[in-house]
Amino acid sequence: MEKFDLNDADVQLDATGLNCPMPLLKAKQALNKMSPGARLLVTATDPGSVRDFKSFVDLSSNKLLGSFEEKENYYYLILKGN
Numbered sequence: 001m002e003k004f005d006l007n008d009a010d011v012q013l014d015a016t017g018l019n020c021p022m023p024l025l026k027a028k029q030a031l032n033k034m035s036p037g038a039r040l041l042v043t044a045t046d047p048g049s050v051r052d053f054k055s056f057v058d059l060s061s062n063k064l065l066g067s068f069e070e071k072e073n074y075y076y077l078i079l080k081g082n
Helices: 022-032 049-058
Strands: 011-015 039-044 063-070 073-079
Touching: 011 022, 022 039, 022 049, 022 073, 039 049, 049 063, 049 073
Parallel strands: 011 039
Antiparallel strands: 039 073, 063 073
């Protein structure tokens, strides 16, 4: 996982305490409201979110710019695609 600056996001989503599949669903809802090229920071605590977000960006026009785990939190920086 690649660490990044938490201030690099245009929109932040706190999905801590939510279990699969809620972090991904909340992220999809947030991305739907964003313009292409905007960056979404998702903070989650569900270990399953690692797999979910990897699969999601592989199957969508969005790009995972970075992700890392720190103190039982998982952070994802997603670039909104077209």
